[in-house]
Amino acid sequence: xxxxxxxxxxxxxxxxxxxxxxxxxxxxxxxxxxxxxxxxxxxxxxxxxxxxxxxxxxxxxxxxxxxxxxxxxxxxxxxxxxxxxxxxxxxxxxxxxxxxxxxxxxxxxxxxxxxxxxxxxxxxxxxxxxxxxxxxxxxxxxxxxxxxxxxxxxxxxxxxxxxxxxxxxxxxxxxxxxxxxxxxxxxxxxxxxxxxxxxxxxxxxxxxxxxxxxxxxxxxxxxxxxxxxxxxxxxxxxxxxxxxxxxxxxxxxxxxxxxxxxxxxxxxxxxxxxxxxxxxxxxxxxxxxxxxxxxxxxxxxxxxxxxxxxxxxxxxxxxxxxxxx
Amino acid sequence: xxxxxxxxxxxxxxxxxxxxxxxxxxxxxxxxxxxxxxxxxxxxxxxxxxxxxxxxxxxxxxxxxxxxxxxxxxxxxxxxxxxxxxxxxxxxxxxxxxxxxxxxxxxxxxxxxxxxxxxxxxxxxxxxxxxxxxxxxxxxxxxxxxxxxxxxxxxxxxxxxxxxxxxxxxxxxxxxxxxxxxxxxxxxxxxxxxxxxxxxxxxxxxxxxxxxxxxxxxxxxxxxxxxxxxxxxxxxxxxxxxxxxxxxxxxxxxxxxxxxxxxxxxxxxxxxxxxxxxxxxxxxxxxxxxxxx
Numbered sequence: 001x002x003x004x005x006x007x008x009x010x011x012x013x014x015x016x017x018x019x020x021x022x023x024x025x026x027x028x029x030x031x032x033x034x035x036x037x038x039x040x041x042x043x044x045x046x047x048x049x050x051x052x053x054x055x056x057x058x059x060x061x062x063x064x065x066x067x068x069x070x071x072x073x074x075x076x077x078x079x080x081x082x083x084x085x086x087x088x089x090x091x092x093x094x095x096x097x098x099x100x101x102x103x104x105x106x107x108x109x110x111x112x113x114x115x116x117x118x119x120x121x122x123x124x125x126x127x128x129x130x131x132x133x134x135x136x137x138x139x140x141x142x143x144x145x146x147x148x149x150x151x152x153x154x155x156x157x158x159x160x161x162x163x164x165x166x167x168x169x170x171x172x173x174x175x176x177x178x179x180x181x182x183x184x185x186x187x188x189x190x191x192x193x194x195x196x197x198x199x200x201x202x203x204x205x206x207x208x209x210x211x212x213x214x215x216x217x218x219x220x221x222x223x224x225x226x227x228x229x230x231x232x233x234x235x236x237x238x239x240x241x242x243x244x245x246x247x248x249x250x251x252x253x254x255x256x257x258x259x260x261x262x263x264x265x266x267x268x269x270x271x272x273x274x275x276x277x278x279x280x281x282x283x284x285x286x287x288x289x290x291x292x293x294x295x296x297x298x299x300x301x302x303x304x305x306x307x308x309x310x311x312x313x314x315x316x317x318x319x320x321x322x323x324x325x
Numbered sequence: 326x327x328x329x330x331x332x333x334x335x336x337x338x339x340x341x342x343x344x345x346x347x348x349x350x351x352x353x354x355x356x357x358x359x360x361x362x363x364x365x366x367x368x369x370x371x372x373x374x375x376x377x378x379x380x381x382x383x384x385x386x387x388x389x390x391x392x393x394x395x396x397x398x399x400x401x402x403x404x405x406x407x408x409x410x411x412x413x414x415x416x417x418x419x420x421x422x423x424x425x426x427x428x429x430x431x432x433x434x435x436x437x438x439x440x441x442x443x444x445x446x447x448x449x450x451x452x453x454x455x456x457x458x459x460x461x462x463x464x465x466x467x468x469x470x471x472x473x474x475x476x477x478x479x480x481x482x483x484x485x486x487x488x489x490x491x492x493x494x495x496x497x498x499x500x501x502x503x504x505x506x507x508x509x510x511x512x513x514x515x516x517x518x519x520x521x522x523x524x525x526x527x528x529x530x531x532x533x534x535x536x537x538x539x540x541x542x543x544x545x546x547x548x549x550x551x552x553x554x555x556x557x558x559x560x561x562x563x564x565x566x567x568x569x570x571x572x573x574x575x576x577x578x579x580x581x582x583x584x585x586x587x588x589x590x591x592x593x594x595x596x597x598x599x600x601x602x603x604x605x606x607x608x609x610x611x612x613x614x615x616x617x618x
Contacts, residue, residue, distance in 0.1 A: 060423050105605045111419055112362045112561070116553045117604055120597035123550070127597075186420070236546070240431060247424060279439035285432025292425040293413055 357562020373531015
């Protein structure tokens, strides 16, 4: 590996450490409330990263609750059979396999139809759980093994590890190997295909990876309390949350969903303070509207724009200084 | 199970189909013209239901009048939403348009939850029409009213699109906005108008909802999801297709929830499996033109 490659690797690792540090600090401080908040943020961020990976190929999903729920159910049902490590891996592979199937049948759908199909899919999966009580416990739900012996700080450390893993996956798809192809598919699939981009394969690949990462978020969530009911993991909330998080933080970035998850949680707490437990999701709607109209690049995109502008104004002075010395 | 029971289920499903068709016709008119997929259409219906319910419960206003008032109010709200918000999003890419109307839907839904709580209510109004006896089957008067008004709304959408000057402009503007602009059509105005008409239809449909369904904030989401299923079945922008789609969806849903044990909980899901299957076989809907994706 050459020096530039090393530099990039070091920068990346530094970035992951910076993302993980606040979560680890909260876990070590063992502040009960903050630990719960941090766990919620980390789970939302993983789910949002999953949604964003798919959205980079122009596929707007309103059905990620399906993969979120399947991850929870998969890990819960397979862990007693295969043990925790293999059980989780098998659960995620299941999500990936289902995502490949869904990706293959929705491949030709235009944008609106794609979104409706994903929404229908998530509703259908919920129905599937309800009508197969022998396999999945039906509406009464199931009791998966609790993560990390039920100790919230340890759970947080584990989920932070999962978040870093999801961020690394997201970065792979923002790297030079995939990034141009993904955005080309989003902007003009015909041109992409004509330029030799394997459109079908990449769209399905994005779907499989997105499904698995969403499943990871669901598996983490299901392991928190050792109790999962379909009305909890398959609600529209989990379909909509990743959109709000990603749009707030910034689409097409890895940092965006993490920043967005923190910011949305803050807004949520403020809203809960004013309107109580029901209806606080009004902030999701407000955030999506305001950011799509006023700041489509999200918080991270906006900050990057500011930085770029500052650099552009500083550069002439820097050059002059170098000349003078 | 007797033939009368089957007949009863089929006829009640068909009255529901008229309501679905009314909601879907308004939506497909707007989508067909502006190409904006208005997820908030369902919330417009929900607001219409609350308005009709509120007018009746508070001031004893007849639901007939309530329906008309809801139509006017939601038409005005649509104009406001279009000017303040959608006109700006129209210039952004499709990805963002989808996200923007989703945001609007979530916003309106939760405002309703905050104002009126998520609890379901029933409008205690005397039936608008006498019950209809068809052989062994009795159709409640409110279902008759829903079927009639729903069909009228549906026909009105069809008439506006095919037989008025505005309809011609709408079809022209949706086929080729640039060419329409050169031909002297105020495309922005036409888009706004289609939005207002769709919104007014949603308001009246809301009045129908108050007659036969629970009035609650989540009713709009339930209906708009079905409306999307219907317009996907019928083909985007295809108003007659929406009627067929509504009938298919309502029948499947009604029969499953009546004759399958515990079917009430999954009539919905079955309808969606159906939709998914249709979309797989014909990506542009059962009655839609085949367009390259």
